[in-house]
Amino acid sequence: MREKLMNLLNEREEEMIALRRYFHENPETSHQEYKTADKIADFYAGKDVKVERNVGNGLGIVVTIQGNKPGKKIGLRADFDALPIMEETGLPFASQNPGVMHACGHDGHTAYLMILADCLIQLKEEWSGTVKIVHQHAEEVPPSGGKSIAESGVLEDLDEIYGIxxxxxxELGEINYTSGWAFAGCSDLTIKIQGKGGHGSMPHLSNDAIVAASSLVMNLQTIVSRRINPYDMAVVTIGSFEGVGASNVIKDNLILRGDARYMDMEVGKKIEKEIRNLLRGLEESFGVETEMEYLWDYPPVYNHPEQTEKAVRALEKFGIGEYMEKAVAGPASNGAEDFGQYLLKIPGAFMNVGCKPDAEECYMNHHPKFDINEKALIIAAKAVGDITLTALEEQ
Structure with missing residues (x-):
C-alpha cells in the first residue's frame, strides 16, 4: 500500500508543480478566494468523495475520503489564501493579480495536498478509516478560517489532525518539528485615540492625539519589560500609526494597529489587561478618549506529544534516506499559525518542511521576493502520506 502511494506521488509530481504555479499566478487574499475555492472544488468533482463547501466563515472546503472499512479518522489541512503584497520575484508564473502574492507558501500547501488526496482516493479500497482533507481559507487575517472551521462541527469526529x-x-530535505508549544499565539489590536484638534499655535486649547499616542507606543513596551515574567515569551508590536495631518494642525484623532504574541494564553490575557490599564491612564493624563478592539484569533500552537512522536517515528522509519535527509527537533517560533485552532479541539501536530531555494539569497515568508524550492512539494506529499498511513494503522 505504501509503495503504491509513493509511486503514484512520483508519477504526479509534475502535476503538483503545475498546480502550485497556477495558484501562484492567480492569488487571492483572505476571504476573497472565490476562484481558488472553485479550482479546488472542481478538482474533486466526479470523484468518490464527499465535498463540503463554504465551511466556516467563508470559502473553506472539507473533502471526506472513506476507506474500505471503518477505522480511525484523520484530518489533513492546507491553507490557500495569499497576501496583499506586490510580487518582485520575476518568476515566469508570477502573480497576475497586482498587489496580491502567494508570499507564504500556501500555493504549495494546497498543491501538494490536492495530489496527495487524489492518490489516497485512488487507493481508498486498500486502507481502512477516514481521511478528511481540509482546504482552509483566510489563514492570514482574522477572523481566521481555521477558527471558524474548527468550530463548525464538521471535524468534531476526527481522532487526529496534521499539517505542514x-x-x-x-534546508531542502529537512523537516523541523517541536513537541509541545510550537508557535506563538497572536492577538490583533486596533486602538483609536480621540483628542481635540486645533491650531498648531494654540496647543493649550487642544488635546493632541499624536502626543498621547506617542506616549502610549513607548509605554506599551513596559508591559513586556515590567509586567510579564521574564521567563515567559511576550511581544507587543505597533505596526501602523495612522496620524497623517498638516504641519500646523494639532491632530484630532488617530488609529494604532498592532499585535501581541505569547506562548501561554494567560500571558495573552495579561497583555490585554495591561494595555487597557494603560489606556485608562492615557485618558486621565492627556484628556483623550480611547477605544480598543483586541481580537483573540490565533492561539498558541500546541503540538500534542503523542501525535508529534508518531509523526516523527513515521518519518524516521520511512522517509530518511528515501525522500528526506533529516527530522530535526527545533525551538518554538514567535510566528503565529491558526492551525492552533484545530489543536485546541483535536490531537495532532504541525511541522515545518524545508524549502530553501537553489538561489544564492533566501527571502523569508511575507517578502516580495519569497519563493520555494518546488522539490519540497513531493517531500511534503510523501511525508504527510507516511504520517497519514501510520496514523490510520496505529490504534
Missing part, C-alpha cells in the same frame, strides 16, 4: 508549513530557512 514551508519555510525557506530550513
Amino acid at each position: 508549513h514551508f519555510f525557506p530557512d530550513f
Whole structure:
C-alpha cells in the first residue's frame, strides 16, 4: 500500500508543480478566494468523495475520503489564501493579480495536498478509516478560517489532525518539528485615540492625539519589560500609526494597529489587561478618549506529544534516506499559525518542511521576493502520506 502511494506521488509530481504555479499566478487574499475555492472544488468533482463547501466563515472546503472499512479518522489541512503584497520575484508564473502574492507558501500547501488526496482516493479500497482533507481559507487575517472551521462541527469526529508549513530557512530535505508549544499565539489590536484638534499655535486649547499616542507606543513596551515574567515569551508590536495631518494642525484623532504574541494564553490575557490599564491612564493624563478592539484569533500552537512522536517515528522509519535527509527537533517560533485552532479541539501536530531555494539569497515568508524550492512539494506529499498511513494503522 505504501509503495503504491509513493509511486503514484512520483508519477504526479509534475502535476503538483503545475498546480502550485497556477495558484501562484492567480492569488487571492483572505476571504476573497472565490476562484481558488472553485479550482479546488472542481478538482474533486466526479470523484468518490464527499465535498463540503463554504465551511466556516467563508470559502473553506472539507473533502471526506472513506476507506474500505471503518477505522480511525484523520484530518489533513492546507491553507490557500495569499497576501496583499506586490510580487518582485520575476518568476515566469508570477502573480497576475497586482498587489496580491502567494508570499507564504500556501500555493504549495494546497498543491501538494490536492495530489496527495487524489492518490489516497485512488487507493481508498486498500486502507481502512477516514481521511478528511481540509482546504482552509483566510489563514492570514482574522477572523481566521481555521477558527471558524474548527468550530463548525464538521471535524468534531476526527481522532487526529496534521499539517505542514514551508519555510525557506530550513534546508531542502529537512523537516523541523517541536513537541509541545510550537508557535506563538497572536492577538490583533486596533486602538483609536480621540483628542481635540486645533491650531498648531494654540496647543493649550487642544488635546493632541499624536502626543498621547506617542506616549502610549513607548509605554506599551513596559508591559513586556515590567509586567510579564521574564521567563515567559511576550511581544507587543505597533505596526501602523495612522496620524497623517498638516504641519500646523494639532491632530484630532488617530488609529494604532498592532499585535501581541505569547506562548501561554494567560500571558495573552495579561497583555490585554495591561494595555487597557494603560489606556485608562492615557485618558486621565492627556484628556483623550480611547477605544480598543483586541481580537483573540490565533492561539498558541500546541503540538500534542503523542501525535508529534508518531509523526516523527513515521518519518524516521520511512522517509530518511528515501525522500528526506533529516527530522530535526527545533525551538518554538514567535510566528503565529491558526492551525492552533484545530489543536485546541483535536490531537495532532504541525511541522515545518524545508524549502530553501537553489538561489544564492533566501527571502523569508511575507517578502516580495519569497519563493520555494518546488522539490519540497513531493517531500511534503510523501511525508504527510507516511504520517497519514501510520496514523490510520496505529490504534
